[in-house]
Amino acid sequence: MLKSLGMLEQVLALGEPFTHFDLRRSSGQLISAVSLKGFSTPAVCIHRADLHGALRHPLPPACLEANRRLVSFSQDDGGVVARFAGGHEVAGIGLIGADGINSVVRSQLHGAAAPLYQGYCIWRGIAPETAGVLRGRISESWGYGQRFGVMPWDGDASAGMPRATHHLRSRIPRKGTSRRSRECSAGGMIRSPR
Numbered sequence: 001m002l003k004s005l006g007m008l009e010q011v012l013a014l015g016e017p018f019t020h021f022d023l024r025r026s027s028g029q030l031i032s033a034v035s036l037k038g039f040s041t042p043a044v045c046i047h048r049a050d051l052h053g054a055l056r057h058p059l060p061p062a063c064l065e066a067n068r069r070l071v072s073f074s075q076d077d078g079g080v081v082a083r084f085a086g087g088h089e090v091a092g093i094g095l096i097g098a099d100g101i102n103s104v105v106r107s108q109l110h111g112a113a114a115p116l117y118q119g120y121c122i123w124r125g126i127a128p129e130t131a132g133v134l135r136g137r138i139s140e141s142w143g144y145g146q147r148f149g150v151m152p153w154d155g156d157a158s159a160g161m162p163r164a165t166h167h168l169r170s171r172i173p174r175k176g177t178s179r180r181s182r183e184c185s186a187g188g189m190i191r192s193p194r
Helices: 008-014 048-056 104-110
Strands: 016-018 020-025 030-035 043-045 070-076 079-084 089-092 121-128 137-143 146-153 164-171
Touching (some): 008 048, 016 146, 043 146, 070 104
Parallel strands (some): 020 137
Antiparallel strands (some): 016 043, 020 030, 121 164, 146 164
């Protein structure tokens, strides 16, 4: 999509391209290394705000309207029409359904269904560049009931954000635990390295 919009190079310049996904045990032992080379579009780790900025930058200011709630859309050979609460409509040649966990676009295409809780609780954070993190590789380490992911990221020197590492951590509760004990508690999961 970014390539067809002529924006791929700008996004790649703002992000950190990666060519491999490593799956590891909690000890750090490699389980599997998957090459992401050979695809027509490279994989990239980019901060969400940077991606939003890159997508907004070429648009005229009047083109972006905030605080609209999509209620439905229709499509024919002439394009697509998005309908919003309050009766506002917008016609275009395409529609990107990036409207969140309760997606109206997904519901209309595939049927409405409530999100199904899978037991994951995720924290995202940015830390200074960490020793041992391999540039160009993302990884996920699996331990008993936990996962920990690392994605190198180039940062934004102009905003005072140096090279950094995105850390993702999730907890998978054991079957048979009560819903109350499955609720996420950041204080019990995230610890400072010593």
